[in-house]
Amino acid sequence: MDFELSEELRMLKDSVRRFVDRELIPLEGKGKNPDEIRKTCQEKAKELGLWLFDVPEEYGGLGLGMMARVIVWEEISRTTAIPSRGGNIFGPDVSPLLYLLEGEAKEKYFLPVLRGEKRACFAQTEPDAGSDPGGMRTTAVRQGDHYVINGSKRFITNADKSDFAQVFALTDPAKRSKGGISAFLVDMNTPGLRLGRPQELMIDDTPWEIFFDDVKVPVANRVGEEGEGFKFAQSWINAGRIRHGARGIGVMERCLELATSYAKQRHTFGKPLSERQSVQWSLVDSYTELHQLKLMVYHAAWKFDRGEDCRDEAYMAKFFGDEKSFKAADRCLQIHGGMGLSKELPIEYFFREQRSMMITEGANEVLKMALARSILSK
Ligand SMILES: Cc1cc2nc3c(=O)[nH]c(=O)nc-3n(C[C@H](O)[C@H](O)[C@H](O)COP(=O)(O)OP(=O)(O)OC[C@H]3O[C@@H](n4cnc5c(N)ncnc54)[C@H](O)[C@@H]3O)c2cc1C
CATH class of the missing domain: 1.20.140.10 (Butyryl-CoA Dehydrogenase, subunit A, domain 3)
Structure with a gap:
């Protein structure tokens, strides 16, 4: 292992550092709406040529390796101008689960996220399932060509700003985190899905509760096979x-x-x-x-x-x-x-x-x- 960054990585580091020093640090503490700041920063980030730096080339991104991503992340974290969570200014937040989508689901959910037209939240945590997702109580029961989801989630970042949620639910309560949890894409406007309280915290993220009351989701919205959800969440x-x-x-x-x-x-x-x-x-x-x-x-x-x-x-x-x-x-x-x-x-x-x-x-x-x-x- 080299103890020096390659010439290419050094140049990347220098240009992101200059960008942070000149464009972002002056925006710190201006008390503006974080979404507005993020938008301004995204425009500036496009000029830097790092748009979609962490998205694979086959999807139109730069497909940078982990070492280069680390360099970008560390430099961008020197400023408080952009939120520490959901603060990707080099493109939309694309959850890796979405890369697994194919066919219609890819057209409906993945590509619009990549184009910045839709936003998604990640809904795994529940009152009885935080560190230990095996304690999950939300269930998805198959009925013909759809599943019916019942339960609740909490601490879900950006649930209020999302078009759909990536929801983890028990499909086999006996197996739990050992093959009993599946992942589903659920439109936020599906009947029976409602947001609960925003959760005011000591930090600048205000996550939300989500409630599911007989929420019908087509089988086509399951990501991967039944029971693979938790495996994806870990991958x-x-x-x-x-x-x-x-x-x-x-x-x-x-x-x-x-x-x-x-x-x-x-x-x-x-x-x-x-x-x-x-x-x-x-x-x-x-x-x-x-x-x-x-x-x-x-x-x-x-x-x-x-x-x-x-x-x-x-x-x-x-x-x-x-x-x-x-x-x-x-x-x-x-x-x-x-x-x-x-x-x-x-x-x-x-x-x-x-x-x-x-x-x-x-x-x-x-x-x-x-x-x-x-x-x-x-
Ligand atoms: C700002 C914020 C944003 C979040 N966003 C999301 C989101 O978008 N989507 C989502 O699904 N979830 C989200 N979460 C939930 C987050 O992932 C959970 O809070 C986290 O996994 C911990 O779960 P818990 O809070 O239930 O703590 P618990 O699991 O109840 O654990 C409490 C404490 O006990 C200790 N502990 C737990 N297990 C052990 C052990 N085995 N050994 C020793 N000590 C242990 C740890 O110190 C831990 O802090 C968010 C949380 C916050 C605060």
């Missing part, structure tokens, strides 16, 4: 975990930039903060952990691009990235004193968002449980 998960690590790199870099510059400029008791050992050690800890995280994430991406099994590396990139970037935001906040808490600076946003990352897309303890199993099985 792209390594990329999502590596992305958490890449985001951690971007957040840590920005927090270090902010902390270093403030420590040099702020004087207390006749000296700049940067001359205090406790402040220096705090910077050193973040710097060292950033270096560790980079090596881990780049290594995971390298294995991913070689088609090697990178599950262990992806677990580590996720929880290590979430935890260390939260810690770096915390240290940066402390160095800034009261100003660290101010909404005029991006630090408190990083602090809140990175805290939430330890829970979403797999709570860190659950990933550690899976990694422990892997270690013990070797």
Whole structure:
């Protein structure tokens, strides 16, 4: 493995960094509607030539490898101008489940999402099924050429803005997560589907509850075979975990930039903060952990691009990235004193968002449980 990025990746990194510094950071804290900001950013991102960078070439995208995607993700995560979730400014959010669609379903759901004409939400979590989807109670019962879905979901990001939902439901309650869960595409305006409460959180994502009351869905809207839903939900998960690590790199870099510059400029008791050992050690800890995280994430991406099994590396990139970037935001906040808490600076946003990352897309303890199993099985 090279310890240097290739010339091509360095150029990619430089151009995204310049874009973030010039176009996005000045938009931070402007208090505008996130959708509006996202739209403005998307227009600018098109000029950069990175539109659909993570979409395979056969669908008109750039089909960049994981290492290049990591570079884009880490750079874009240095700013709070775009939301940390659903904040892809280089194209619409295309859930990997949609790539499996064929025929009519592909025309009706996948291609319109790719063209930015439709939006989809991902509906797996329920009151009794968060970390453990096996606790799911939502059922889909087959009746001839359709299924009837009953149950509820919660914490569903963008449910209010979506045209359809990718819904996970039990088709075989005896098997549960071992082949008893299927995935369905459900139009949000289907009779019997209704949104519940928006869930106000300490972060800028306001997910929703969804209720299903005898919702009829054609068999053609099932993704894959019956019982394969959960397998699909798991299949792209390594990329999502590596992305958490890449985001951690971007957040840590920005927090270090902010902390270093403030420590040099702020004087207390006749000296700049940067001359205090406790402040220096705090910077050193973040710097060292950033270096560790980079090596881990780049290594995971390298294995991913070689088609090697990178599950262990992806677990580590996720929880290590979430935890260390939260810690770096915390240290940066402390160095800034009261100003660290101010909404005029991006630090408190990083602090809140990175805290939430330890829970979403797999709570860190659950990933550690899976990694422990892997270690013990070797
Ligand atoms: C902002 C936000 C957006 C979300 N968006 C979506 C979405 O779009 N679609 C969707 O389907 N879901 C979404 N979720 C749900 C998210 O995936 C779940 O919150 C997450 O999986 C954790 O589930 P839970 O909240 O039920 O926690 P639980 O599963 O109840 O776990 C609670 C805590 O217990 C600990 N824990 C759990 N299991 C173990 C274990 N085996 N060993 C040790 N400790 C353990 C962990 O610390 C965990 O944080 C979102 C959540 C949030 C907060």
